[in-house]
Amino acid sequence: MRPLKLHTKTALLVSVITVTLLVATLVVISFRVAAVIREEQREYAKVQAYNLANDITQTRGPRDPLVISRIATLLKNQQANITTVRYWERTAGNFQPVAQAEGSGPIEPIPEVVILALRGNEASKSNSDLPSGSDLSRVRVFAPVSEPERLSGTVEVVLRLEPVSAIAWRYAKNAFWLSALAILLITLATYVLFRQLIYRPIERLLIAMDRARAGDLAVRVPVNQDDELGRLSHEFNDMIGQVREMSHEREARQTILSERIADATAELQQRNEQLAEANVKQWQATHRVSELERLAAAGQTAAQFAHEVGTPLNTISGHVQLLRGSLGEDTAAAKRIRTISEQIERIERIVRQMLDRTRYPSPELSSLDVNASLRDTFDALAPALEERGVELKFTAAEALPKIEGNHDRLQQVFINLVNNAMDAMPDGGVLRVSTAAPAGTERELGPVVVEMADTGSGMTPEVLARIFDPLYTTKQRGSGTGLGLVVVKQVVSEHHAVLEVTSEPKMGTTFTLRFPVPAGTPKSAEAIVEGEAAVR
DSSP: OOOOOHHHHHHHHHHHHHHHHHHHHHHHHHHHHHHHHHHHHHHHHHHHHHHHHHHHHTOOSSOOHHHHHHHHHHHHHHOTTEEEEEEEEEETTEEEEEEEOTTOOOOOOOOHHHHHHHHHHHHHTOOOOOOOEEOSSEEEEEEEEEOSSSEEEEEEEEEEOOOHHHHHHHHHHHHHHHHHHHHHHHHHHHHHHHIIIIIHHHHHHHHHHHHHHTTOTTOOOOOOOSSHHHHHHHHHHHHHHHHHHHHHHHHHHHHHHHHHHHHHHHHHHHHHHHHHHHHHHHHHHHHHHHHHHHHHHHHHHHHHHHHHHHHHHHHHHHHHHHHHHHSOSSSHHHHHHHHHHHHHHHHHHHHHHHHHHHSOOOOOOEEEOHHHHHHHHHHHHHHHHHHHTEEEEEEOEETOOOEEEOHHHHHHHHHHHHHHHHHHOTTOEEEEEEEEOOOBOSSSBOOEEEEEEEOSOOOOHHHHHHTTSTTOOOSOTTSOOSOHHHHHHHHHHHTTOEEEEEEETTTEEEEEEEEOOOTTOOOOOOEEOSSOEEEO
16 A cells, blocks of 8 residues: 655644534534523523513502403414413402413422512512523523512523533534535645645655665755745755865776876886886896806816816827837837827826916906996895895985996996895895995096995804905805806906905994096096885
């Protein structure tokens, strides 16, 4: 079943209340009207009784009972509710009925209180109202008939009272149609007014809420009345306006957030590409370092082999020359000696060729920015530094003069030194790297200084004295070749630079490289970049 709308419920409720109030009002008024009507009937009976008594009093001569009876009959027939009209005549102090209207009721004695009142009126010569006897169904009214000297009789009028319920029903029956019309008009007016003044504004507000819930935040409720519903509509419009502004602000923030996410994604993609490129560079640098170490190891081995083999070969060669000088040229022994000499020379050429193959070619030097080379190295080693928990703090001097160097060979030096620093800090630590601009005169500048200081375990003087020995290492077996610092020293030497090392146990190690500045390089003011690049 479809539920009733609010204005319909209100109209029905008002109708029920109106009907209840009207019914109660009709009942109360009906009984009140009935009481008034009964009181009017009593007054009417009293008036008729006194009128008849006055007419009898004014009669001249003897009072004919037949005439009085006819008058009484006429009076009784004027009102249907009058049941008895009777004339009582006073004889010897008593009252006797002498005439009555036709159809009057049975004769009842005059109450003693009425007799006393009649006698009181005669004594006082007044004409005050006499008491009347009444009950729920009738009323008896007595009016005195007087002569100039005495009370001659009384007129009795008996009026039958109509029941209160009958009077009320007759009144209510007449008022019913007016009440029904009033209820209909009140219900219709309530329905129309409530629908126009309350339901329609609420319906417009609900429609606006549905549109707002569907996403239409530009909706507005028209405010056509200055009451609570108008205020509610106004507050709703204000609330929707605030929600609309908040929605626009949220959309703007979402747009900004999307742009920032896109920028961050692009930056992350760029960083990933840079990281991939750095990993490739690290692998290439590590591969070059490993190759250089292998070549250095082979060269060291070949040098030792050449040294060990060269001396006996020189001795053998000398003895062979002596033998050739003591023998003739055409003898079979001389031919064998010549063959031995040729083979010894062949062995010497093989040894020299082997040494030539193991020697790394001399690097090609060009103008080089040390700061840029260091930054490239740190970019390549950033993942390893982060994995090992090492914090890098790099302080670069601005306007640093360029040196004559080879980028790849110097990067091998820096990678070896950083790897050694990480090995010295297995539980993490701090690696401080700095560059310093040269000092000196305009004509002769001092060296460009690169300093790497770690907070690792440091070295004892005994270890420090042997770190540049080939194949010497303090690392665990299989984790080091003992040639890393040998390569560093060789490359530094190729660049005509100076390498210095200071270290103390548990205090860390510092490597200082001093690169010469090419002659004729102009002097520039020294400026230090404030701040440090940290990599964890």
